[in-house]
Amino acid sequence: MSANCWNCGGSVSLPADAAGRASRFCDACKSLQPPARDYYEFLDMPRQLAIDGKDLEKRFYALSRQLHPDLFSRKPPREQEYALDASAILNDAYRTLKDPVARALYVLKQEGYNIAEQGTKDVPPELLEEVFDLNMAIEELREGDEDARAQLESARHRFERMRDEIDGTLQCQFAEWDAGQERAKLDEIRGQLNRRKYITNLIARTDEAHVSN
């Protein structure tokens, strides 16, 4: 594998690091090269689900200082385009990877899971009773029964606790996947994410009921 600079035709050092990634700038003319599109590759990070937020932020700031379009306004148009492209990918990558759920969905998608069809229609069996009670309370509130408000409040607290529990479980599963990168682990993570999405929808519904009644 080799790469040539778009500007001067000179070679772009390969590998630039231990992982064999190309350098961002040409060795000879220092012009910006087309960016990598994979978030982990772009940030020079190993593809892991458990990541250190502080380290990610440090990389984000350092790369912003190198790649932001403001720094390229006196450069040729093509380099300006690369800077715009690279900055967009940097910001997308940071936004995605700093949020554990978005990060997990990103990896799942790369591993061939269909994220768009994330199942939220089927009620997880252990939540059946909860959902039934919630629907009752919302209906009562709509009919003007103010006592239902307290019920909704306590339901919301229960949902928040469940969500926090799921987040704890996800943390462990992330570390487990990082260790061996086994597909079975991803299936488990996917299941947790579906359950989490279902619960956050329930929280949103209680908030909505509070506001609109």
Place this chain on the structure above:
Amino acid sequence: MFQIEFDNRDTVVGIDLGTTNSLVAWMNLTKPEVIADDNGDRMVPSVVSIAPDGEAIVGNAARAELIDHPERSVYSVKRLMGRGIADVQDELKLFPFRVAEGSESVIRLVLGEKTLTPPEVSALILRQLKKNAETALGTPVTKAVITVPAYFNDAQRQATRDAGRIAGLEVLRLVNEPTAAALAYGLDKRREGIIAVYDLGGGTFDISILKLHDGIFEVLATNGDTHLGGDDIDNRLLKIALEDTASEWGVDVSHSGGAVQTLRAAVIRAKEALSFAFAAQIEFAWNGRTYHREITRELFEGLIRDIVDRTLGPCRDCMRDAHVTPEQIDEVVLVGGSTRIPMVRSAVEVLFRARPHTELNPDEVVALGAAVQAGILAGTVENQLLLDVTPLSLGIEIYGGIVSKIVHRNATIPASAGETFTTGVDGQTNVLIHVVQGERELAKDCRSLARFDLKGIAPMPAGMARIEVRFLIDANGILNVTARDARTGLEHSVDVKPSYGLTDEQVEAMIEASIEHAEEDFQASQLAGARVDADAILAATSKARENEAWMALTDEERKAIADAVNRLQAAYHGEDHAVVRAQIDHLNDVTHSLAEQMMNTAVSGALKGTKV
């Protein structure tokens, strides 16, 4: 001769294109500075009037026209940028603007014999600022950073950029006003911290929360209302005064543009006085009648309380989105003339539990920040970087009129999202994508941004085509769309139909029309410059006649100089700057040996210790 050496870095100015006033600033070495006009005025009122001969009058002079010729004048045009007629119904009840037919996607204002769109009116203001900067700096100005309310949507941003292009300015960047204010405060001197910027201007309200990190200004969240500002306060007072005069005089003056504008000026004076005094007078005379009313601060505050309260909701939402509590906010910055109102200041203090910064003039701080950003782009300001966000979520309309969000609000820009589109029926050759901005779930409740047509898809069975579309919001907060055929890897063409605003062709035509104008302006300024230089050389030549070196010249030499002086004087009264320049050069040539003689005399005179 002393000549100033410019390096090849162009001067980039920073412009605050405000609802009420506009300013231009630049980086003078290391400090941002507002540029004043010929009269020393630092603010250009954002008022435009069109004279019967078609000439545009801008600024203070146009403010007088607003009273004498309201039907030819327009103010607060920023409120109309990027909007259609349906968006501004409430405005039109109080603003004396006449709107032409066909204003659905772009408002067309009738000003005397002309019909102008808001970007064209704004371009006239920008042209005035450009001229002020060129006169003061003595160099052409073609590049600018222009500020916009943080909460401006895509159409409003595009309209602002179009205004710049029509005015002959390359708009290097649109910067959000609150972010610019943070830059101006140079709060980077504090290395780490959280700042809130509260910006209540003439027509718009913005709140932004930023995180500082070693010169990086990272916006965490922004919120606001593009229809809330000092104008609304003026309208409250105006309404009272109009009701009073109607009942006292038995005459309704609200249909007389001139009367309304005079009264508006009177209520604004009272409003401004109330920031310092506990009572102020509204005084108004019209057609021999007089009206007088005292407004106490108490009454005033009762009148505007709900307007001030309307700013607090967005502030709370902004803190929630930024994941900060009031206790975590280290500094609060106030921007915009309306933040001089004591009630606004105390509301901000109570909400954020911090005493706000007011060291910089709230009318100038945005322009100063724009100049700093201009310096960043020109490479003269280093180690400072703005990371701004998009104020509104970007979505595409899917089945059932539902919005699928692809870039959420408060995402750091540039930001992008990729989506793959396919066909729904066999042989379909195009796909239409409706892009909207906003937080609501249904497309009809969001702001329609544009319809993108992916044309020229090769006919094939339904669902087989794969067009990858990339939606990219650039550092100006403006959407760019590119498409690629996933099978061939080739760029796919995208036809854009903006829902609001001017098409590229319309902007081009306006630029074309204004080039004529720009050429006139350019000729006039070149001629003025040449005349200044002519004055200097004519004065120097006339003074040289008294020098003893003059006597040392031959008759021919003296005659040649006299001829050259006559020719320059003739050219001076002509209109062609090139002829003036040519005659200056000619006079310069024929006085060459005289100048040398004078130098020698001066040197020998100096040696002798005598005066020359």
